[in-house]
Amino acid sequence: MSKVTWKAGTMLYPLPPVMVSCGTMERANIITVAWTGIVNSEPPMTYISVRPERFSHGLIKETGEFVINLTTDRLVWNADFCGVKSGRDTNKFALPGLTAVKASAVSAPMIDESPVNIECRVERSILLGSHEMFIAKIIAVNVNEKLLDAKGVLHLEKAGLAATAHGKYFALGRQVGSFGYSVRKR
Known part of the structure; x- marks a missing residue:
């Protein structure tokens, strides 16, 4: 396979275009970020990276808290709007x-x-250059009960989650495997 080398850049895709709510109920805001992920299992920890000039950056610095809200295909317009306004x-x-x-x-x-x-x-937070990374403990997870079966098992595939890749949004599609399936005994 032939390859072309480009200058270093942010080419790790797909990413979750999450809506991050911050501030308080009285003074709330939403910012859409794609620079997010899990950084630790025990305790459960995540991160978001936000440009310091963004309005939400100050709210997060002030309160030290935020909520990552997963985006579905039906919420992509809202996520895009919250990211550009x-x-x-x-x-x-x-x-x-x-x-x-x-x-x-x-x-x-x-x-x-x-x-x-x-x-x-x-x-803690780390100023990295264009963004400040907020590393945070996950304090609680709230799940729509319509995604739970009778045994309380989460079926996140029914949520219609969205992804972003290179400036475009996509609805997640069909399952092509599961963790450990490559070594599972048949």
Whole structure:
């Protein structure tokens, strides 16, 4: 296979275009980020990276908390809007279809329409250059009960989650394997 070498860049795809709610119920905002992921299992920890000039950056620095709200194919328009408009002059919870609800453990609101809301408390931050990475403990996870079966097993594949790759949004498709299937005994 022939390859062309490009200069170093952010080419790790696909990514989750998550809507991060921050601030408080009285002064809330939403920022969409794709720079997010899991960094630790015990304790469960995640991160988001936010440009310091963003309105949400100051809210997260002030409260030390945020909620990662997973985006579905039906919420992609909202996620895109929340990523390109500033909370300095736009109330993003006033958008059609987005409802702020009280979180169980943090001051930041959750987005009710999101199938999974991950409540986070910042442990430390690292200024990396263009972005500041907020490394946070996952304090609580809220799941839409419609995604649970009678035994309480989560069926996240029914949520219609979205991904982003190179400036485009995609609905996640069919399952092509499962963890450990390559070595599982038949």
